[in-house]
Amino acid sequence: MSASENLIYTTAPAADAWIELGALDDLFDDGQCYGTIINGLKIGLFYIDGEVFCVDDICTHGNALLSEGDLEGYEIECPLHAGAFDVRDGKALCSPLLKDTRVHNVRIDDGVVFVQLAA
Numbered sequence: 019m020s021a022s023e024n025l026i027y028t029t030a031p032a033a034d035a036w037i038e039l040g041a042l043d044d045l046f047d048d049g050q051c052y053g054t055i056i057n058g059l060k061i062g063l064f065y066i067d068g069e070v071f072c073v074d075d076i077c078t079h080g081n082a083l084l085s086e087g088d089l090e091g092y093e094i095e096c097p098l099h100a101g102a103f104d105v106r107d108g109k110a111l112c113s114p115l116l117k118d119t120r121v122h123n124v125r126i127d128d129g130v131v132f133v134q135l136a137a
């Protein structure tokens with residue numbers, strides 16, 4: 019499912035708010051990657067070994083959605099030029115990437131995923 023298919027929170031959430039995204043099973047019913055939009059910010063979520071990690075979905079190198087890339091271990095490969103990020107800390111791992119990406123906090127309560135956006 020692409021980010022454009024999921025649109026929540028068209029107004030700004032309060033700073034430090036935990037935003038409910040939905041049930042874990044629903045978000046990742048067809049894969050380990052999920053993209054959504056919160057108040058215009060595209061975020062990508064990645065479900066790996068029972069944990070969910072969240073980073074900015076737009077690649078720091080160009081206009082591509084990481085949630086539409088290939089996930090291998092903790093590395094997400096951008097679908098446009100194959101740059102890769104570590105979804106745990108947002109580190110850019112290879113060229114052509116020159117800039118890390120932002121990481122957002124994720125919490126899972128009773129199978130429901132919440133995200134807290136980075137400042």
Ligand code: FES
Nearest residue numbers: 077080096099101
């Ligand atoms: Fe992501 Fe170029 S747009 S590596």
